[in-house]
Amino acid sequence: MKRNLGVCIIGSGRAGMIHALNFRKNVPNANLVAMVDPNEKVAREATYSLGIDKYYLDYKEALKSDEIDAVVVVTPTVYHRDIVVAAAEAGKHVLCEKPMAMNEKECEEIIQATENNNVKLQIGFMRRFNESFIQAKEEIESGSIGDVVMVRSLTRGPSTPQPWMYDLKKSNGPLAEVNSHDIDTLRWFLGADFESVYAIAGNYRCPEAKEEYPDFYDNVVLNARFTNQKQGIIDGAVSVKYGYDSRVEILGTEGVIFIGQVHEKTVLTANKKGLSRPVMNSWRSLYKDAYLAEDIHFIESILEDKKPKVCGYDGKEAVKVVNAGNRSIKEGNVVLL
Ligand SMILES: NC(=O)c1ccc[n+]([C@@H]2O[C@H](COP(=O)([O-])OP(=O)(O)OC[C@H]3O[C@@H](n4cnc5c(N)ncnc54)[C@H](O)[C@@H]3O)[C@@H](O)[C@H]2O)c1
Structure with missing residues (x-):
């Protein structure tokens, strides 16, 4: 039987912890595998409070892990483009928080990278x-x-x-x-x-x-x-x-x-x-229920190979x-x- 999808949260701040708690306990067919944050104290405390043991200070290290199938990008917006493109190139599915990126060009680069690497891209319009x-x-x-x-x-x-x-x-x-x-x-x-x-x-x-x-x-x-x-x-x-x-x-x-x-x-x-x-x-x-429903939808879109309801075009x-x-x-x- 196929294992649950491994999920990593990149950015362990306010919104990152909402997704982390959902994936830790309440999203079927998914396991929270790791947290990422360049601030070691934040990363360590996040993993401790979630009851998991793995954290990374650099998202590029996390993207090398075979345990991770999908990432949620919850860093300040200015980093979204680089992280999502790197995740797509590493073959990871991506749920990217809103705003998708800083400008139209960055959004197009994200869409291209996810299409070229055949991974799902969902944008965090949870409403x-x-x-x-x-x-x-x-x-x-x-x-x-x-x-x-x-x-x-x-x-x-x-x-x-x-x-x-x-x-x-x-x-x-x-x-x-x-x-x-x-x-x-x-x-x-x-x-x-x-x-x-x-x-x-x-x-x-x-x-x-x-x-x-x-x-x-x-x-x-x-x-x-x-x-x-x-x-x-x-x-x-x-x-x-x-x-x-x-x-x-x-x-x-x-x-x-x-x-x-x-x-x-x-x-x-x-x-x-x-x-x-x-x-x-x-x-x-x-919007507690909406964040959970969007996380569940993300995993379903991957497992059922469906286009997520909120896509890169909406983000752009x-x-x-x-x-x-x-x-x-x-x-x-x-x-x-
Ligand atoms: N959907 C929503 O309703 C909602 C709500 C809040 C925030 N957001 C979005 O989520 C994103 C983060 O917002 P927040 O309020 O959680 O911010 P925050 O400042 O609370 O947390 C951001 C975290 O990202 C970390 N970080 C910075 N650079 C990083 C990197 N390169 N790799 C990994 N982690 C990095 C920071 O150290 C910090 O801990 C923003 O894009 C914001 O718009 C969405």
Whole structure:
């Protein structure tokens, strides 16, 4: 009988540990074999907490291992291109976190390398695996709100960004790190690619970043027209403090669909001060099931030799929109894609 697929997580930070925990315990037909991180303390602590014994400081060493069939690339975005290309050349299947890479050329190099080496490439747009998003897509396809005219999607994160995210050259900013998901959501629900964008942005909450990173913005609004002439709006923010906020509104010719809420669960307390409800505080809990479903889908795509539901083209289109949005912010113009 064939052994389970061996999985290695490259990048043992916040998102890396979510995938690691899934593959350690909850993904059928897969075993978590090793973690990679150049920071030895991070790598060692990750493997210890996961109860596995192998870690590497250099991903190139991990890629030599025959025990590893597939990798999840969860490093800062600026390293995605080199790591994914090397993994593909070593014959490993790849689940690459969003944003796929820094620019369109890097995305094309990734797609070429995975095609040339006949390995799967899935991009980490896990919202497509969330129950409510799937149900909304089914509602759209059933025609229950007529023709979709406009999709508005917002994502706002509570915390100050990781230090590497302040540097737009390393991260492409919040449009990439936060709103890649919204970009993919608009494409998916509207069934078309972006044709033009106009974006405005500013830094209102992160004074500590102003001097060293004057281009950094913590609030952005992007308007878009699509190739099928439909409309989209993205609202993105970091460091909002009040909670993790992810909501979507899909407006049709005969109705509307809403996804998401600010509060977590249904508990509501009433007393003399008024009403209170716990706020949703993390993407980890909001999309917990979706991260697991995307990891399961990745392994199924390999074993059943199917194209993953979220592919390199989806990753590349999102990166194109990020770069067009950042150009629009800088130049103050509408940018055509
Ligand atoms: N899908 C999602 O919702 C989601 C959520 C968070 C982050 N992400 C993405 O995951 C990626 C990582 O983000 P994060 O928040 O986990 O960052 P992080 O800073 O918490 O972790 C990144 C880790 O990668 C390590 N690293 C750096 N260079 C490396 C290399 N060459 N090889 C191996 N490891 C290396 C760092 O030491 C660090 O431990 C980013 O692309 C980010 O956009 C996706």
